[in-house]
Amino acid sequence: MGKGAGRRDRRQAARVARERQMRARAQAAARRRQLGLVGGAVALAVLVVALLIYANRPGQAEEIEARTGEYPTVPQAGRVLGDANAPVTVVEYGDYQCPGCGQFATESEDDLVEDYVATGRVRYEYRDFAFLGDRTLDRTPVPGATPGTDDYRDESTRAAEAAACAADQGRFWDVHATLFASQSGENEGAFEDDRLRAVADAVGLDRAAFDACFDGRVKLGEILAMKEEARAIPVPSTPGFVVNGQLIDYRGYDSLTAAIDAALGGQS
Amino acid sequence: MRGVSAWALASAVCALAGVGVAGYLTVAHYDDAALVCGLGDCHTVQSSRYAEIAGVPIAVLGLGMYLALLGLGAARWRRPTWAGTLTALAFALALAGALYAAFLTYVEVAVIDAICQWCVASALLTVGVLAAEGIGVARTTLAVPTDG
Structure with a gap:
């Protein structure tokens, strides 16, 4: 048991x-x-x-999209478009590496030119506020320049110089449009010197004349002066717009046309 | 009435706030004038090429993520027996969102050179959801009942 x-x-x-x-x-x-x-x-x-x-x-360089024959029916004088005696002057301060400026150039600039500049009501000028260039990368220093200073080579400044050199050949707006259409990131090589020379070729500039201007940095002083001018206004961000001498609070194309219409005295 | 744990509530609150922020950024993506930016440069960030993936605005993807997180939270509340699986899914989704938000924040600082306050807010909310769902994973998915 x-x-x-x-x-x-x-x-x-x-x-x-x-x-x-x-x-x-x-x-x-x-x-x-x-x-x-x-x-x-x-x-x-x-x-x-x-x-x-x-x-x-980042860093994917896109194809250069050459733009030629920009605004053939509108009077052009370097970086200025339109009738010199137009009642309203619009000055854009931009940087070729700034995406907002690229968006304006590719989506709104044609409308501005067609509706206001071609009709003789606006004189439109693009001025460089080349501030996005990275001066700390030590890529291709200008001989004798001090790293971190404004005369150091950077992609924003170099792109602006390329457009300014194109202006000497009466092709500012073609290079301007090509640069904005070919944006690719910032300080990632899209506007390195070799690509800017390729832009000159794609647009069909006289390369010898372009190289003399671009490699000789003939326009550097002009670009840096415009940057100081933008800072003095002060332009808070790019694109920045000044309409008849007044900096506007830019919040998209509609805000620009509203300011232009107001300056024109209400006519649209 | 079924009780809601604090981490689930925190996750839902962050996701709901995320819907608000991402919804606003979605509207602003299509109507630039609607974008109000007190700090930083939202226009530059919103118009950069990083603001879209294959033509789809990041804001839309973010909105979809927050709505999906809310949906997972609601499903978890309705079906407690699936809580472990649903919490794991919500954690993975929030992790993906937080990792991509980290990449975008890096791009803002190092590449675009502009910060968007709304994007930073959305990134912080995603991290909030991730932390809450992380606690949820520890308490539901990985919690195996012991001998009683």
């Missing part, structure tokens, strides 16, 4: 131990499944983000 009870107890104890072991195994399996779920979801998230970042990474 006592022997039989002892056997039953041992069997009972063994069953309890087996059940506990099975539960522990089930729990371990459940934990592995849950860890696998979290790990898999995290890995998928990281993979998706890595692909997105790769697809959208």
Whole structure:
């Protein structure tokens, strides 16, 4: 009798131990499944983000989109478009590396020229506020220049110089439009010297004359003076617009046309 | 009435605020005049090439993420038995959002050279959701009942 009870107890104890072991195994399996779920979801998230970042990474130079024959019916004088005696003068301060300026140039400038400049109501001038250039990269220093100073070579300043050199050949607006259409990031090589020479070729400039101006840095003083002028106004961001001498609070094309219409005395 | 844990509530509040911010940025993407920027240069950031992926505005993607997070939170509340799986999904989604927001913040500072206060707000809200869902993962997905 006592022997039989002892056997039953041992069997009972063994069953309890087996059940506990099975539960522990089930729990371990459940934990592995849950860890696998979290790990898999995290890995998928990281993979998706890595692909997105790769697809959208900085430094992808895009093709040069040559623009020629810009505004053939509108009077041009260097960086000025339109009738010199127009009742309203609009001055844009921009940087060729500034995306907002690129957006204005590619989406709104044609409308401005067609609606206001070509109709003789606005004289439109583009002036350089070349401030986005990275002067800390020590890429291609100007001989004798001090790193970190304004006469140091940077992509914003060099792009502005290229457009100014094109103005000498009466092609400012072609290079201006080509530069904005060829933007690609900032300080990532889109407007390195070789690409700016390629822009000159794509637009069809006289390369010898362009090189003499561009390599000789003939326009540097002019570009730096315009930057100081913009800072003195002060232009808070680019693109910045001055309408008949008044800096406007630019918030998109509609805000510019509203300021022009007001200056024109309400006519649209 | 079913109780809501503090981390789930925090996640929902951040996601709801995110819907507001991303919704506003979506409107501003299509109507630049609607963009009000007290700090930084939102116009430059919003018009940069990084503001879109394959033609889809980042703001729209962000709005979709926040709505999906709210949906996962609601589903978790309705179906507590799926809480572990739904929380893992919400955590992964918030992680993806936070990682991409980190990339965009780097781009703002190092490449575009302009900061957008709304983008920074959205990034912080995403990190808030990530932290809350991280706690949720520890308490639901990875919590296996012990012998009682």
